[in-house]
Amino acid sequence: MSTIKQQSSPVVALAGARKAFGDNEVLRGVSLSVDPGEVVAVIGPSGGGKSTLLRCLTLLETLDAGSLSYGELSVARDEGGKTRYVKGPELKRAREHFGLVFQNYNLFPHMTVMQNITDAPVRVQKRQRAEVELEAQALVAKMGLEGCENKVPCQLSGGQQQRVSIARALAMNPEVLYFDEPTSALDPELTAEVLRVIKALAAENMTMVIVTHEMGFAREVADRVLFMDGGVIVEEGPAEQVIDHPREARTRAFLSHLSE
C-alpha cells in the first residue's frame, strides 16, 4: 500500500458513466477518480460491469453518457446526456496515459519477450531503439525474467507471460496501469509471483486500478476498494471497511460466498 499522497489533480476522472449493450444497462452512472500513486481494487460479482468499466476507461468501448478525462486532457465530454469523444491526435495522446494488462496476457505469439516489450515504444512512440532496449532490459530484471529475453510466449509459464505483459505495459511509461483479473488464468503458485510484482509496483507508488477476485490481495495492496454490482458502485472505501466490515447487504452477501 502506498503511503505518500501527493496533492495534485487526478490521473483519471470518470463521471456519470453509462453504457448499455442493447437493453442491457451495464454501467448505470459510475463515477471514479484516481489520484497519483493511488491503488484502487474493483471487486464484485460476475456480470456487475467491472470489465466494461475498464474497457470504457481504456477506450476499448465508448460511453453512451458521461465524461472521461486523463490529467488535463478531456477525452470525452457529456453533451446533454450523450458522450462526444476527441478525435485523431488527441485520442492518440489519450491512449498514452494508460496501460492495460489483460487476463489472458495478449502477447504477440511470434515475438520474443524483448520484441514484445520494445515493439510499441519503438513503433508507436517512435523512440530510439537502443534507449528502449536498455529500459526493457531493466524491466526484464525487475519482473524476474532474466534469461527469458529471447524466448517466445509459448516457451514461458503463464506467470512469466503475465509478467511480460506487465513489462510491456510499463515500457510505455503510463501514468496509470489497469489490470483486468490479472491472475484468474493462473495456478496458485504462478498467481503469487504476479501478485508480488504488482505489490512491488504499489510500493513504488505506481497508480493502478485492479479488477480482482483475490480478496487477500485487494486487502493488502489497495488504498481503496470499490464494490460493483448491477452497474453501480455499491460501496467504496478502505479494504478494512469494504472487505472486512461491509456496510451494504449486497457486499456482505457476495463476500460470504467467496473462499479466500
Ligand SMILES: Nc1ncnc2c1ncn2[C@@H]1O[C@H](COP(=O)(O)OP(=O)(O)OP(=O)(O)O)[C@@H](O)[C@H]1O
Ligand atoms: N461486448 C458486449 N456485448 C454485449 N454484452 C456485453 C458485452 N460486454 C459485456 N456485456 C455484458 O455486460 C454485463 C457486464 O459484463 P462485465 O464483463 O463488464 O462484468 P464483470 O463484472 O467484469 O464480470 P466478470 O467478473 O464475470 O468478468 C454482462 O451482462 C455481459 O454479458
